[in-house]
Amino acid sequence: MKILVTGGLGYIGSHTVVELQSAGFNVVIIDNLSNSKIEVLDKITQITGIKPGYFNFDLSNKTACEEFFSNNNNIDGIIHFAAYKAVGESVNKPLMYYRNNLESLMNIMDNMNIHNIANLVFSSSCTVYGQPDVLPVTEQAPRKQAESPYGNTKKMAEDIIQDTVYSSDLKAIALRYFNPVGAHPTALIGELPLGVPNNLMPFITQTAAGIREQLSVFGEDYDTADGTAIRDYIHVVDLAKAHIIAVKRLVEKNNKLDYEIFNIGTGNGYSVLEVVKSFERVTNTKLNYKIVGRREGDIEKVWANTDFANNELGWKAEKDIDEMTASAWKFQLALK
Numbered sequence: 549m550k551i552l553v554t555g556g557l558g559y560i561g562s563h564t565v566v567e568l569q570s571a572g573f574n575v576v577i578i579d580n581l582s583n584s585k586i587e588v589l590d591k592i593t594q595i596t597g598i599k600p601g602y603f604n605f606d607l608s609n610k611t612a613c614e615e616f617f618s619n620n621n622n623i624d625g626i627i628h629f630a631a632y633k634a635v636g637e638s639v640n641k642p643l644m645y646y647r648n649n650l651e652s653l654m655n656i657m658d659n660m661n662i663h664n665i666a667n668l669v670f671s672s673s674c675t676v677y678g679q680p681d682v683l684p685v686t687e688q689a690p691r692k693q694a695e696s697p698y699g700n701t702k703k704m705a706e707d708i709i710q711d712t713v714y715s716s717d718l719k720a721i722a723l724r725y726f727n728p729v730g731a732h733p734t735a736l737i738g739e740l741p742l743g744v745p746n747n748l749m750p751f752i753t754q755t756a757a758g759i760r761e762q763l764s765v766f767g768e769d770y771d772t773a774d775g776t777a778i779r780d781y782i783h784v785v786d787l788a789k790a791h792i793i794a795v796k797r798l799v800e801k802n803n804k805l806d807y808e809i810f811n812i813g814t815g816n817g818y819s820v821l822e823v824v825k826s827f828e829r830v831t832n833t834k835l836n837y838k839i840v841g842r843r844e845g846d847i848e849k850v851w852a853n854t855d856f857a858n859n860e861l862g863w864k865a866e867k868d869i870d871e872m873t874a875s876a877w878k879f880q881l882a883l884k
C-alpha cells in the first residue's frame with residue numbers, strides 16, 4: 549500500500565511517516581520545507597531504515613500538483629498535513645493562510661478525483677470548537693467562530709472536504725488534534741520550531757536549555773484550579789498512530805460514513821503550571837518562569853471526549869504527561 553503524506557517532513561508528519569513505514573506502508577512525501585528541514589528525511593530513514601520517496605514543491609501550485617499526480621499513480625491514500633499553522637502569523641497574514649491552506653487542499657482533492665484516489669485523512673484541530681460550552685468536548689459539539697484565520701482554515705477545510713465527499717467517490721476522515729507535544733523516543737525527530745516558539749512545550753524546553761531567558765505563563769486568572777489555562781496535551785507518537793489506524797480504516801473500507809470526524813486527545817486536561825511541574829519533575833530542574841497577562845485569542849480550557857476514537861477506531865492515547873515532557877527534553881538536548 550502506497551500512502552502520500554503531505555507535510556511529511558514536519559513535526560506530526562514525520563512521526564506519522566515513521567509509524568506508516570513501521571506498519572509496512574510504502575510512503576511518499578511532498579514537503580516544500582516552508583516549516584521543516586530536509587535533514588528530517590535522513591532522520592526518518594535512520595529510524596526505520598527505509599528512505600521515503602520525497603518531492604519538494606508547493607501544493608498550492610496547481611500545475612506542479614497535476615504533474616506530480618500524473619507521474620505518481622497507484623497512491624492508495626493521502627494523509628494531508630501540509631499547511632501553515634502559526635496562529636499569530638495568521639492574524640497578520642490572513643490571505644496567505646487562506647490561499648495556501650485551502651488552495652493546497654483543493655488541488656489535492658481535484659487530483660484525487662481525476663486519478664481515482666479515494667482515501668483522505670485530514671489534519672484538523674480542536675481549535676474548531678473554540679471554547680466549548682461542555683467539557684469534555686465531543687465531535688458533536690458545535691464548531692465556533694474561529695479564534696484566528698489559521699483556525700478558520702481548519703473549519704473551512706472540513707466543510708470543503710464534507711461537500712466534496714458528498715459530490716464524489718472520495719472518502720475522508722478528519723482527525724481533530726488537541727495539543728501535540730513530545731518527540732520520538734530516539735530523539736532523532738521532534739518539534740523543530742523555526743524562530744521563537746509560539747507553543748508552550750518548545751518554549752519550556754528552550755528556556756531550560758538556556759536558549760530563551762524565561763517562560764512567560766500567559767494568565768493566572770482563569771477559572772481553573774491554579775488559575776492557568778488547561779489543554780489536552782497528547783504525545784505526538786500517540787497522535788501519529790491514530791493516523792495509521794485512520795488510513796487503514798479507509799483503505800480497507802471499514803469506514804461507516806463517507807466522512808468521519810474523530811477527536812484525537814487523551815481526555816485529560818493539564819494546566820500550564822501542571823505541565824511546568826511535570827517538566828521540573830522529570831528533568832529534576834527548576835524552570836525560570838513568570839506569570840504575565842493572558843495571550844489574546846487563548847481559550848480558557850479544553851479537553852477531549854475520546855470515546856468515539858477509543859470505541860470506533862480502537863485507538864487510545866497511551867503516553868502520560870511525564871513521558872511527553874521527558875521526550876521533549878530528550879529531543880531538545882539532542883539538538884545541541
Ligand code: WQD
Nearest residue numbers: 633635673675746747748751764765766777779820843846
Ligand atoms: C498552550 C497553553 C497558552 C506559550 C495552538 C493552536 C492549535 C495547535 C496547537 C496547530 C495556552 C500557554 C503558551 C507560552 C504560555 N496548533 N502558553 N506560554 O494555543 O492551545 O494551541 O497550538 O496545530 O491549533 O491553537 O497551544 O502551546 O500555544 O498554548 O503560557 O510561551 O500554554 O496560553 O494556555 P494552543 P500553545
